[in-house]
Amino acid sequence: MGVSSSQAFKRALAKTRVPVGAPPVVGGVLTYGILNVRPHRPDTKCYGMLASWTSSADTAKRSTPSQMNLQELRSHLPVTQGAIYMNSGWAGPTPLPVLHRIQEALKQEARLGPASTQGVASTRKVMEEARQAISTLVGADVDEICLAHSTREGVNIVIHGIAWKHDDELVICNLEHPALTDPAEVLAQRHGVKVRRAIISPMAPKGDILREIKAQLSPRTRLLALSHVQFTCGLRMPIKEIGQLAQQAGVPFLVDGAQGAGHVEVKVADLGCDFYTISGQKWLMGPVGTGALYIRKGQERLLEPLFTTNALEAARVNSRSPVDRFSLTSQSPGLMAGFAEAVRMVQGIGMERIEQHVMALSNGFRRSLANIKRCRVLSSQLPEAACGLVTVGLEGWPPEELATVLQEQYRIVARTVHGPDGVRFSIAGFNTEQETDQVAEVLAKLAKERG
Numbered sequence: 534m535g536v537s538s539s540q541a542f543k544r545a546l547a548k549t550r551v552p553v554g555a556p557p558v559v560g561g562v563l564t565y566g567i568l569n570v571r572p573h574r575p576d577t578k579c580y581g582m583l584a585s586w587t588s589s590a591d592t593a594k595r596s597t598p599s600q601m602n603l604q605e606l607r608s609h610l611p612v613t614q615g616a617i618y619m620n621s622g623w624a625g626p627t628p629l630p631v632l633h634r635i636q637e638a639l640k641q642e643a644r645l646g647p648a649s650t651q652g653v654a655s656t657r658k659v660m661e662e663a664r665q666a667i668s669t670l671v672g673a674d675v676d677e678i679c680l681a682h683s684t685r686e687g688v689n690i691v692i693h694g695i696a697w698k699h700d701d702e703l704v705i706c707n708l709e710h711p712a713l714t715d716p717a718e719v720l721a722q723r724h725g726v727k728v729r730r731a732i733i734s735p736m737a738p739k740g741d742i743l744r745e746i747k748a749q750l751s752p753r754t755r756l757l758a759l760s761h762v763q764f765t766c767g768l769r770m771p772i773k774e775i776g777q778l779a780q781q782a783g784v785p786f787l788v789d790g791a792q793g794a795g796h797v798e799v800k801v802a803d804l805g806c807d808f809y810t811i812s813g814q815k816w817l818m819g820p821v822g823t824g825a826l827y828i829r830k831g832q833e834r835l836l837e838p839l840f841t842t843n844a845l846e847a848a849r850v851n852s853r854s855p856v857d858r859f860s861l862t863s864q865s866p867g868l869m870a871g872f873a874e875a876v877r878m879v880q881g882i883g884m885e886r887i888e889q890h891v892m893a894l895s896n897g898f899r900r901s902l903a904n905i906k907r908c909r910v911l912s913s914q915l916p917e918a919a920c921g922l923v924t925v926g927l928e929g930w931p932p933e934e935l936a937t938v939l940q941e942q943y944r945i946v947a948r949t950v951h952g953p954d955g956v957r958f959s960i961a962g963f964n965t966e967q968e969t970d971q972v973a974e975v976l977a978k979l980a981k982e983r984g
């Protein structure tokens with residue numbers, strides 16, 4: 534936004550409603566941007582709430598995750614008090630119960646001593662708890678879950694776990710995240726692997742996607758690796774059908790689920806993939822530095838561990854779980870306890886409920902945007918391909934400038950993406966219709982300014 538148009542807009546606002554730049558929270562009423570918003574949540578000061586959440590007296594009063602509904606979840610997210618947070622596709626906000634659990638686990642570690650017999654046992658228990666929670670979330674056996682620090686780690690464990698030979702082929706697509714394209718390039722450089730890219734349009738219907746991918750599979754393909762939901766445009770890939778193609782071709786299938794878990798329902802058995810890797814910090818609202826990798830039973834035999842030690846080799850035969858040898862690096866019990874709590878919270882609300890809410894909100898948002906002149910929705914509107922990631926281009930607004938103005942003047946947190954170039958809004962379970970309406974209204978104003 535140029536300075537003059539920004540000032541003109543501020544003047545127009547001053548005449549009608551609250552001034553831009555007023556404190557974001559006044560007595561529980563958000564006053565940023567063009568609207569007074571009274572969000573659906575208790576009128577509580579969030580940081581006071583954080584303090585009371587962590588006091589033991591209050592602990593007894595809190596809901597268990599299984600009792601929680603979406604509105605209540607929102608009341609545990611301090612960021613919703615001061616901003617319209619639509620960036621869960623990058624990192625979701627941390628709920629207070631997750632913060633509390635992290636704190637409790639670290640206190641316990643400090644009390645027991647991390648490497649005392651009790652401390653080690655307590656850490657093991659947390660790791661098992663996290664694996665259990667994740668396995669339930671994705672519909673896997675606990676022995677198929679390997680803890681990791683991120684999606685990237687899971688991708689690397691699989692990609693670098695395969696014994697590649699020169700001229701072997703890896704199939705990915707043109708819309709993939711660097712978490713996948715970077716290790717793919719490394720394979721090409723180090724091992725002479727041929728990386729074949731299916732070319733898929735962000736708006737592609739299912740038939741085109743399947744045709745494109747099938748055309749790339751060959752007798753030389755050693756791995757097919759694709760995102761569940763493409764990070765730039767939010768294209769939800771027909772993973773189940775792609776999984777069938779992979780099975781017919783006898784090709785192992787890795788799914789980058791960074792944008793899947795916590796956003797859309799994931800049941801690995803239905804998807805028919807061999808590997809599925811997730812991030813804790815995005816839609817699941819867990820801590821940064823947490824993630825996991827699902828390895829379908831028996832498919833661990835396709836991989837050699839990326840990180841190795843002598844202890845690993847010694848432990849190999851007696852390992853407690855077939856996937857243990859893939860998670861070697863230490864995990865923080867605090868972060869893993871937080872991850873387990875976040876996953877349980879999401880499950881307590883119910884993934885089906887979360888997905889329904891996300892779809893209803895994002896469909897409404899897409900419809901509102903379609904009515905705005907000079908605004909282009911760059912994400913698929915097809916029912917089977919649409920999801921909570923909505924990428925938008927506004928004529929006259931370079932995406933970087935638009936994202937900055939949204940954040941600095943309206944407290945709307947979203948991010949830019951490229952290919953397609955736009956601003957990506959992540960509509961998550963805790964977002965509300967008031968918020969999507971408000972964002973649409975701001976976008977309409979901004980579009981008019983430069984029309």
Ligand SMILES: Cc1ncc(COP(=O)(O)O)c(C=O)c1O
Nearest residue numbers: 683684685710712760764791812
């Ligand atoms: C599709 C996709 N894969 C991988 C990642 C990286 O996730 P992590 O930071 O957990 O490795 C992202 C992050 O935005 C992503 O969108």
